[in-house]
Amino acid sequence: xxxxxxxxxxxxxxxxxxxxxxxxxxxxxxxxxxxxxxxxxxxxxxxxxxxxxxxxxxxxxxxxxxxxxxxxxxxxxxxxxxxxxxxxxxxxxxxxxxxxxxxxxxxxxxxx
Amino acid sequence: xxxxxxxxxxxxxxxxxxxxxxxxxxxxxxxxxxxxxxxxxxxxxxxxxxxxxxxxxxxxxxxxxxxxxxxxxxxxxxxxxxxxxxxxxxxxxxxxxxxxxxxxxxxxxxxx
DNA sequence: TCTTCATTTCGATAAATTTCGAAATAAAGC
DNA sequence: GCTTTATTTCGAAATTTATCGAAATGAAGA
Numbered sequence: 001x002x003x004x005x006x007x008x009x010x011x012x013x014x015x016x017x018x019x020x021x022x023x024x025x026x027x028x029x030x031x032x033x034x035x036x037x038x039x040x041x042x043x044x045x046x047x048x049x050x051x052x053x054x055x056x057x058x059x060x061x062x063x064x065x066x067x068x069x070x071x072x073x074x075x076x077x078x079x080x081x082x083x084x085x086x087x088x089x090x091x092x093x094x095x096x097x098x099x100x101x102x103x104x105x106x107x108x109x110x111x112x
Numbered sequence: 113x114x115x116x117x118x119x120x121x122x123x124x125x126x127x128x129x130x131x132x133x134x135x136x137x138x139x140x141x142x143x144x145x146x147x148x149x150x151x152x153x154x155x156x157x158x159x160x161x162x163x164x165x166x167x168x169x170x171x172x173x174x175x176x177x178x179x180x181x182x183x184x185x186x187x188x189x190x191x192x193x194x195x196x197x198x199x200x201x202x203x204x205x206x207x208x209x210x211x212x213x214x215x216x217x218x219x220x221x222x223x224x
Numbered sequence: 225t226c227t228t229c230a231t232t233t234c235g236a237t238a239a240a241t242t243t244c245g246a247a248a249t250a251a252a253g254c
Numbered sequence: 255g256c257t258t259t260a261t262t263t264c265g266a267a268a269t270t271t272a273t274c275g276a277a278a279t280g281a282a283g284a
Contacts, residue, residue, distance in 0.1 A: 022122060029121070033211065051244065053263080077262095091200070165232070
């Protein structure tokens with residue numbers, strides 16, 4: 001399963017940055033709660049109390065980071081959270097190459 | 113093992129924000145490579161090419177987010193990456209309450 | 225104590241981000 | 255073609271962040 005196309009520093013940073021805002025995290029959380037079917041932007045606005053134009057702005061950032069999928073349907077835009085692999089890859093990025101520079105890599109700090 | 117004290121939106125966002133910078137990610141990556149023994153700030157500077165005062169700034173953010181531990185030793189400050197649980201908690205935060213708001217939660221999108 | 229080395233604080237500037245309301249666009253339905 | 259509804263774009267102001275060099279701090283050692 002080749003899901004993890006080895007994130008670059010640049011993309012990883014932008015994904016984390018996308019998550020690094022209370023409003024965006026709230027938006028994402030709302031979408032995750034809503035499940036894979038997603039929600040139109042209007043509903044996101046109602047549930048989060050965030051203004052339309054601000055939502056558009058945040059969603060653009062989340063989409064660009066690949067954390068949210070958007071699909072136009074009629075006059076609505078349906079938004080849903082991205083899949084688990086996306087998140088998994090991010091979390092794994094953080095510990096990649098652990099101890100690569102250790103003089104004497106030891107076995108005392110297993111990850112998992 | 114009570115490792116996951118249920119992150120608040122606020123702390124989760126600030127942790128992600130701390131990771132959402134190429135320089136900070138580079139710094140963290142350098143520390144992770146160095147392993148649990150950590151590195152003095154000077155070495156971080158040499159390896160990353162980041163200026164002292166800027167490094168102090170970034171490290172303050174990473175420490176405040178609990179992603180890095182710092183310890184004064186003589187005239188150096190040794191920095192090391194935080195533990196795996198910290199990272200794990202962050203990643204789990206993202207999918208918490210998945211589908212909580214679904215009308216009919218389905219079993220088609222297992223996470224794991 | 226004086227000097228040196230490692231880090232931090234300070235002050236400053238440039239750049240990016242957040243957030244809004246108002247106006248523009250675009251799809252649906254009459 | 256108009257009207258309504260959903261979203262986006264467009265300024266714009268306020269705030270935050272990034273980044274640096276210079277000066278300050280503080281520990282070690284001669």
